Amino acid sequence: MAHAYTPGLKVTEKAVVRKDRRLPLKGQVLVKVGDQVKSDQIVAKTELPGNVQTVNVAGLLGILPEDVQAHMLKKPGEAVAKDEPLAMSKSFFGLFKSVCKAPVAGVVESISGITGQVILREPPLPVQVRAYIDGRVVEVAEAEGVTVETYGTFVQGIFGIGGETDGQIAMAVDDPSQELTADHIKPEHKGKVIIGGSLVRHRALTRAAELGVRAIVVGGINDADLRAFLGYDIGVAITGTEEKGVTLVVTEGFGRMTMAKKTFNLLKSKQGLKASVNGATQIRAGVMRPEVIVPLEGRAQADEVHKSDSGLELGMAIRVIRHPYFGRIGKVAALPHELQKLESESHARVLEVEFEDGTKAVVPRANVELIED
Amino acid sequence: MAVDPNKLKVILVTDCGSTTTKAILIEYKNGEYRQTTRGEAPTTVEKPFEDVTKGVLNAVREVEELSGRKILNGQDIITPAQGNEGVDIYMSTSSAGGGLQMMVAGVVKTMTGESAARAALGAGAIVMDVLASNDGRLPHQRIERIRHLRPDMILLSGGIDGGTITHVVEMAELIAAADPKPRFGTSYRLPVIYAGNKNAREMVSKTLSEKTALMVVENLRPVLERENLKPARDAIHDVFMEHVMAHAPGYKKLMAMAHEVPIMPTPGAVGLMIQSLAKAEHISAVGVDIGGATTDVFSVFYDKGTGQDVFNRTVSANLGMSYSISNVLAEAGLENIMRWVPFEMDEADLRNRIRNKMIRPTTIPQALEELQIEQAISREALRLAFKQHKEMAVGLKGVQQERTISDAFDQSATGETLINMMDLNILIGSGGVLSHAPRRAQSALMMIDAFEPCGVTMMAVDSIFMAPHLGVLSTVHAAAANEVFVKDCLVRLGSAICPVGQGREGQPCLTVGFRRADGSQVEESLKVGEMKLIPLGPEKVQATISPAKGFDAGAGRGKEFQATLEGGTVGIILDGRGRPLQLPEDKKQRVAKLMEWNQALNIYPAK
Numbered sequence: 001m002a003h004a005y006t007p008g009l010k011v012t013e014k015a016v017v018r019k020d021r022r023l024p025l026k027g028q029v030l031v032k033v034g035d036q037v038k039s040d041q042i043v044a045k046t047e048l049p050g051n052v053q054t055v056n057v058a059g060l061l062g063i064l065p066e067d068v069q070a071h072m073l074k075k076p077g078e079a080v081a082k083d084e085p086l087a088m089s090k091s092f093f094g095l096f097k098s099v100c101k102a103p104v105a106g107v108v109e110s111i112s113g114i115t116g117q118v119i120l121r122e123p124p125l126p127v128q129v130r131a132y133i134d135g136r137v138v139e140v141a142e143a144e145g146v147t148v149e150t151y152g153t154f155v156q157g158i159f160g161i162g163g164e165t166d167g168q169i170a171m172a173v174d175d176p177s178q179e180l181t182a183d184h185i186k187p188e189h190k191g192k193v194i195i196g197g198s199l200v201r202h203r204a205l206t207r208a209a210e211l212g213v214r215a216i217v218v219g220g221i222n223d224a225d226l227r228a229f230l231g232y233d234i235g236v237a238i239t240g241t242e243e244k245g246v247t248l249v250v251t252e253g254f255g256r257m258t259m260a261k262k263t264f265n266l267l268k269s270k271q272g273l274k275a276s277v278n279g280a281t282q283i284r285a286g287v288m289r290p291e292v293i294v295p296l297e298g299r300a301q302a303d304e305v306h307k308s309d310s311g312l313e314l315g316m317a318i319r320v321i322r323h324p325y326f327g328r329i330g331k332v333a334a335l336p337h338e339l340q341k342l343e344s345e346s347h348a349r350v351l352e353v354e355f356e357d358g359t360k361a362v363v364p365r366a367n368v369e370l371i372e373d
Numbered sequence: 374m375a376v377d378p379n380k381l382k383v384i385l386v387t388d389c390g391s392t393t394t395k396a397i398l399i400e401y402k403n404g405e406y407r408q409t410t411r412g413e414a415p416t417t418v419e420k421p422f423e424d425v426t427k428g429v430l431n432a433v434r435e436v437e438e439l440s441g442r443k444i445l446n447g448q449d450i451i452t453p454a455q456g457n458e459g460v461d462i463y464m465s466t467s468s469a470g471g472g473l474q475m476m477v478a479g480v481v482k483t484m485t486g487e488s489a490a491r492a493a494l495g496a497g498a499i500v501m502d503v504l505a506s507n508d509g510r511l512p513h514q515r516i517e518r519i520r521h522l523r524p525d526m527i528l529l530s531g532g533i534d535g536g537t538i539t540h541v542v543e544m545a546e547l548i549a550a551a552d553p554k555p556r557f558g559t560s561y562r563l564p565v566i567y568a569g570n571k572n573a574r575e576m577v578s579k580t581l582s583e584k585t586a587l588m589v590v591e592n593l594r595p596v597l598e599r600e601n602l603k604p605a606r607d608a609i610h611d612v613f614m615e616h617v618m619a620h621a622p623g624y625k626k627l628m629a630m631a632h633e634v635p636i637m638p639t640p641g642a643v644g645l646m647i648q649s650l651a652k653a654e655h656i657s658a659v660g661v662d663i664g665g666a667t668t669d670v671f672s673v674f675y676d677k678g679t680g681q682d683v684f685n686r687t688v689s690a691n692l693g694m695s696y697s698i699s700n701v702l703a704e705a706g707l708e709n710i711m712r713w714v715p716f717e718m719d720e721a722d723l724r725n726r727i728r729n730k731m732i733r734p735t736t737i738p739q740a741l742e743e744l745q746i747e748q749a750i751s752r753e754a755l756r757l758a759f760k761q762h763k764e765m766a767v768g769l770k771g772v773q774q775e776r777t778i779s780d781a782f783d784q785s786a787t788g789e790t791l792i793n794m795m796d797l798n799i800l801i802g803s804g805g806v807l808s809h810a811p812r813r814a815q816s817a818l819m820m821i822d823a824f825e826p827c828g829v830t831m832m833a834v835d836s837i838f839m840a841p842h843l844g845v846l847s848t849v850h851a852a853a854a855n856e857v858f859v860k861d862c863l864v865r866l867g868s869a870i871c872p873v874g875q876g877r878e879g880q881p882c883l884t885v886g887f888r889r890a891d892g893s894q895v896e897e898s899l900k901v902g903e904m905k906l907i908p909l910g911p912e913k914v915q916a917t918i919s920p921a922k923g924f925d926a927g928a929g930r931g932k933e934f935q936a937t938l939e940g941g942t943v944g945i946i947l948d949g950r951g952r953p954l955q956l957p958e959d960k961k962q963r964v965a966k967l968m969e970w971n972q973a974l975n976i977y978p979a980k
Contacts, residue, residue, distance in 0.1 A: 025554075052550045054512035065539070109550060114576050115543040117512075119550045159732045223724035235700035236666075236691050237731050254728035283696055283734060322736040323726065323743050344744035345811035345978060348737055367736045 009156040009251075009289060009369070011263050017154050017293050018138065021129050022145035024048065029140055037131040037148060039166045039276050044129045044145050050122035053104050058116020060100045061089040065116030072118070074108045081105050086118065132164050133276045134295045153270055153294040155251070155263055157217070160279030160290025161230070161239045162247030166193070167214035169267060169275050169294065173197040176264035179256070180218055182207040189213050193275045193292070195267045199256045200248075202228040209245035215277040217249045217267065217292055220257030240280025247279040249290040257327050260319070260371070270294045312351060312365065320353065322367040329371070330355040376633055378850040381461045383454035385436070385444060386842035387429050388639055389416055389467040389627075391666065394425075396432035397842050398440055398460070399857055406853040408861040411837060412436035417623070418469040424623030425469060426630065450630055462849070465631045466841040468639035469621070473497055473613055476524040478504040478548070480531035480540040483770045485569065488594045489530040491765070492568070492602040494686045496609035497641025498525075499667070504547075506531075506540045512547055519551035525617045526563065527553070527585075528605060529577070532570030534595045541573040545580040552584055561620065562586045564612045568593040568605040588612060599679070600769065613638060634849055640669050642844030644686045646858060647671045647801070649847045651682065653855050656798035659824070660840070661755060663804035665695035665734055668754055670762035674791040678768045683791055685766035689758040694751060694806050695734030702727050705753035712956050713749035713822065715967040715977075716742065741977060744811070748819055751806040755823035763790045794827040795873070795927060801863065803835035813942045814906070814974050817866045821946065825954050827873045828927035829918070829936050832866040832946070865941035867909060871948040874924035876901040882924055882949040887916035887938060897947065904970045905947040909940030924951075946974065 027046020031037060057072070058065045071087045074080050080102040087100040106120040135150030172184040172194040180196025182204040190211055196204075196218035202225040208216055227233055230242060251259050275294045282288040312318075316332045334352035340362070341347055348364040355361070382401040387394055394417075398410040412435025417428035430448060437444050443458045444450060451459035475498040479485030482505035490500050501522045504515050519527075527548060531541040545567075553563045565585040567577050574589055581587045588611075591604040614635050618624040628636060637645075640662070647660045651673035660671040668689045676683045691700040702710060707720055714723070726746060730736065738744040767790050802808070802820050810816045817832045826832075839862040847854035872883050884898040890912050899905055919933040920926040928934035938945055950970075957963040971977050 049552065052513055052516045054516075054547075054550070110546070112542070112546055112580075115539050115546060117543065117546060119546065121550075159728075222721060223728045224721055226728075233699070233703035235703045236697050237699065253732060254725040255722075281732075283732060321733045322729070322739060324740050326729070342737075342739050344738045344741050346737060346739075346744070346809070347811075364737050364739055367739060369733075 009158060010154055011156070011260070011266060011371075012154045013266055013269075014151070014296070015154040016149060016151055017133065017135075018147055018149045019133055019135075020145065020147050021132065022141070023129055023143075024127060026143045027127070029143065029146055031137050031140070031146060033137055033140055035137045037135060037137060039131055039134050039274075041131045042128045043131050043137070043148070046127050047124035048127055050106060050124045052109070053106070053120045053122065055086060055100065055103060055118045055120060056116060057087045057100050057111075057118045061087060061098045063089055063116075066113045068116050068118070069111055069113055072108075072111055076108050076110055079105075079107050080120065086120075130164070132278075133293050134274065150293065150295040151298075152296040153266060153292075155217075155267065155292040157249035157251045157290040157292070158253055159237070159239075160247065160249040160281050161226075161242045162215070162244060162279040163240050163242075164276065164278045164280075165214045165247045166274060166276045168192050169270050169273055170194050171268055171271055176219065176259040176261055180204055180216070185211060185213060187211055193217065193277055195264070196259075197264070198258045201225045205229045205244075205246065205248070213246050215247040215249065215275075215279070215292075217251065217277070219250070219252045219259035220255050221248070221250050222256075223254050237281060237283040240278070240282075242279075247277050249277060249279055249292060252327060253321070255326075260329070262371070267292070312368075312370070317371040318353060318368040319371055320363055320367060321369045322363075325353075325355075325361055325363060328353075328355050333360060376462065376849045378853070380453070381850055381853065383442075383460045384846060384850075384853070385433065385450065385460040385463045386846060387432060387463075387465045388642075388838075388841040389418070389425050389429065389465065389469045390639065390664075391418075391469050392416055394428040394432045394469075395838065395842075396429070396436050397839060398436050398442070399846070399853065401853075405860070406856045408839060408857050410436050410440040410442075412439060416469050418621065422622075424626070425467070425621070426623045426626045429465070429627060429630070462633055463631050464634040464636075464845050464849075465627060466637045466639045466642045466845050467618070467624075467627075468497075473609075473617060473638045474499050474501055474522075474525050475528060475609070476500070476502050476504065476519060476522060477528045478531065478544045479569075480506050480537055480544070482508050484597065485530045485532065485594050487765075487767075487770065488600050488602070489528050489568070489605070491600070491685065492530075492593050492605040493528050493609060494688060494765070495602060495641070495644060495684060496606040496613075497638030497644065497686075498609065499688050499690050504544065506543065515547050516551040519548060519553050523554060524563075526609070526612050527565045528609065529565055529567050530569040530593050530605070532573060532592075533597055534571045534592050536570055538570060538573040538576065541569050542576045542580060545577045549580050549584050561616065564588065564616045566590060566605060566608045566612060568608070571595075586616065598769065610635060610637065610641065634845060637841075637845045637848075639841045640686060640688060642841040643669065644671050644684065644844065645847050646840045646844035646854065648673055648684050649844075649851055649855055650799075650858060654798075657682075657796050658799045658801065659759075659792075659797055660801040660835075661758065661803070661807075661820075661824075662835075662838070662840070663751060663754060663758070663802070663806055664693050665805075666690075666693040666697050668692045668758035668804075670758050672762065672766055672792060674766070674793065674796065676768055676791055683766075685762070685791070687758070687762040687765045689754075689761050692754045692758050694747065694754065694804075695730060698727055698734075698750060699731045701750055701754045701757070704757055710749055710753050712963060713752045713967070715745055715964055715971055717960065717964060718742075745977065747806060748810070748815060752819055752823045755819065759824055763792045766791050794825065794830075795925075797826060797828075797830050799831040799833060800824060800826055801833045801835060803838050803840060807834050808836060808838055812976065813864065813866055814976050817869070817943050817946060818970070818974055818976055821869055821871065821948060822954065825952055826869055826871050827952055828871065828925070829938065830869050830871070831939060832869050832943070833941075834864050834866065835862055836864045837862070865911060865939060866943040867941035867945050868938040869946040869948060870918060870926060870938075871952065872920045872924040872926040873952040874920075874930065875951045876921070876923055878902040881921045882951075883918065883920045883926060883947065885916055885918050885945075885947065887914040889914060899947045899949040901949050901951065902966070903947075903949040904973045905949075906943070906974045907945040907947070909938070909944045911939075911941055913937055913939045943974075
């Protein structure tokens with residue numbers, strides 16, 4: 001296959017970013033094309049059908065299922081309040097009455113003469129979709145949602161937890177190789193997106209959540225710390241719904257990993273600006289990576305995104321993403337065509353990389369990532 | 374439209390996997406069917422392409438380039454074959470877009486619920502949940518579950534013919550109340566297949582026909598003593614084509630291209646191939662396909678209860694070597710993975726390495742120790758997947774058993790697993806970690822460690838994962854499919870002899886003797902705790918196997934017997950570690966043992 005390398009994560013200062021904001025079911029769109037929106041503004045809303053409750057009327061009244069219909073006080077489609085009589089049976093010349101009350105408020109959906117069950121549907125649940133980023137509405141899909149566009153800085157991480165949030169960017173460390181410790185996290189970081197260096201541990205994460213930090217962006221995390229913070233092991237790589245009080249974006253990988261200088265410096269240059277952050281990661285099917293978006297003033301020329309369809313080329317900046325050179329950055333020095341035998345005895349297409357210190361190594365093409373502008 | 378198998382001389386088959394689309398060309402040359410060319414390209418179901426046929430055409434173009442045969446005319450496949458142009462038929466399987474995801478419902482969880490799950494699994498589906506009247510959940514919890522999971526379709530069964538109606542209708546009412554929406558698109562109604570009590574058909578239709586696309590087929594458990602899964606499985610395939618596939622990106626075009634044979638879910642096709650092999654050779658077989666996200670296990674075993682060969686398939690949806698690799702860690706536990714690593718390593722480091730593979734799933738092991746770690750994890754993924762399979766591949770539960778006096782000492786309960794490792798003839802592995810292991814002996818040992826075969830078992834791997842292609846081909850030309858499977862697909866590694874029993878380390882365990890075709894005589898003895906490899910190429914030999922007292926290699930404890938052994942790319946493997954397999958508790962001792970076995974079987978290069 002021609003494309004045996006991993007396309008890099010985007011770290012771009014000036015980009016046009018578009019976000020689809022869709023409803024789970026059809027509903028109402030509240031904005032129109034051209035509207036300027038704020039990240040917390042509701043752009044679309046709908047109602048999900050309410051929960052369903054079954055009531056075993058036949059059982060509760062001690063009657064046969066086929067007789068339920070005749071004993072109902074409410075018809076399908078009629079509303080019923082909580083504890084309102086739903087059905088009633090009389091016995092012994094009307095002397096004894098049994099009443100079946102509605103366990104929840106809702107609407108009678110159906111009455112079954114076979115099972116004797118009555119189904120009540122609770123009131124619908126409202127669902128709202130926010131804009132997530134400050135920007136402009138560029139597209140409206142009728143009754144389904146909108147596309148919001150912004151111009152700004154766009155940084156993708158490799159893995160994250162927690163959902164969408166926003167806050168001002170604040171630097172918590174001075175150097176990308178520094179660990180972000182609990183001591184670095186101060187009360188003034190409340191409501192902010194803080195940038196760490198090579199590692200964040202369980203204690204620092206907990207402190208951030210306690211202090212009300214919105215998000216942490218950091219180079220690496222130990223799996224053991226992630227597990228301790230979440231309280232469980234992540235199985236399949238689908239995240240974003242964790243509710244731990246803080247969103248986390250990891251830019252390099254698991255373990256102590258110095259954040260790429262470029263990423264660190266770019267985020268540092270945006271200190272004090274508002275960023276929208278999402279930790280949601282989905283590695284299978286339509287890869288979704290966590291992200292930091294910093295909308296910028298004006299609308300200058302976006303940086304050209306170098307998308308090389310032909311794959312790797314000599315001189316391209318790459319990062320090795322597997323042992324034994326994990327995390328090292330260099331340039332493509334040679335691209336031999338033939339398959340080569342690795343130490344593991346697997347045969348693979350390889351490339352020669354020249355690291356920043358001038359040393360060279362041969363690595364499989366599958367184990368490098370382009371550093372994209 | 375019936376296809377005439379005699380006219381099929383040039384056959385093109387693709388399998389659209391979740392990451393790669395693989396195309397193979399099969400040609401009839403010199404009196405035999407052989408796979409001649411293979412091409413592959415990334416699958417294009419997801420954004421930005423969202424058209425599966427793009428990947429198919431790319432893979433076919435690679436076949437064109439490699440074979441020199443012109444197959445495409447623009448975006449059309451040229452049929453029939455004439456000279457060096459075109460093919461006689463094109464067909465495809467697919468597991469792209471997450472495969473076929475189903476919910477099943479029955480009345481009693483261990484009876485009709487289980488039968489419904491078997492029907493769905495056998496058809497190639499992932500069973501997201503089994504709903505049953507006795508599943509311990511409240512009605513609203515079941516409804517929430519249906520709404521939350523958004524399956525591609527639901528299979529509703531329940532009640533033997535003439536049995537309960539109320540419970541079946543109750544399940545139907547819950548489905549109707551949930552008003553589920555299918556995964557792809559909101560514009561069509563969710564398909565529901567009803568395969569339950571025939572007396573409840575009318576009521577179920579009344580309840581469901583307005584809200585869902587209901588299809589009614591024969592009861593899959595008409596009486597407690599018998600399953601009738603085929604009509605339900607066929608219906609699942611029909612619905613898969615008509616509803617699910619037709620709404621996936623680009624599949625209408627793919628269905629038009631492969632119009633002569635319906636597109637099949639990939640695992641369904643693999644299952645057909647395993648069944649076809651077991652039938653042709655009159656053997657019991659286990660096949661496993663370990664992928665990045667899921668692991669499928671297939672088996673064909675003789676069921677003494679019904680007197681028939683029974684096919685079973687299970688899918689472990691979250692056991693795999695890349696996307697799901699972290700889940701293997703979560704389910705197996707770190708210690709169970711560490712026990713297969715033949716060197717000492719830091720646990721925190723291992724955890725981080727597993728996570729890094731999860732977030733960058735396409736990377737490959739460059740260093741030897743990385744390969745050893747991946748192969749350690751694969752053993753646990755395979756072991757867990759097989760454990761789940763054994764729990765699912767059971768005899769029918771709830772069946773009244775008649776026993777004679779001779780059965781008095783063999784009282785087995787209903788619902789016992791059909792998997793009898795002593796009866797197993799062949800174990801076939803496929804999927805990256807097994808098919809592409811740098812040394813074939815590595816694949817053999819991974820499977821032996823994970824499956825713990827007993828007695829004499831042939832070990833094999835599917836060289837390039839052709840089983841899906843051949844499975845769909847078997848629906849129109851079984852002989853051609855079998856021929857290619859045996860000649861080009863299956864790589865025989867060699868027989869493994871694994872005596873069952875426990876003994877003290879170093880005591881005699883077994884001796885084996887045979888004469889090779891070149892006349893050389895082999896006599897080998899094995900001690901408890903030892904592994905040995907006897908080089909033997911692809912030939913069959915008659916061997917005398919004598920287990921030591923307390924060990925059973927197939928004929929009973931301590932009983933000598935004659936058996937046919939077959940060599941292969943690895944040779945004859947002798948496993949004196951006993952069953953069940955136990956590794957030394959002490960870390961140092963364990964590492965030393967692993968290294969000893971690796972050396973005996975020449976598993977890894979000397980560092």
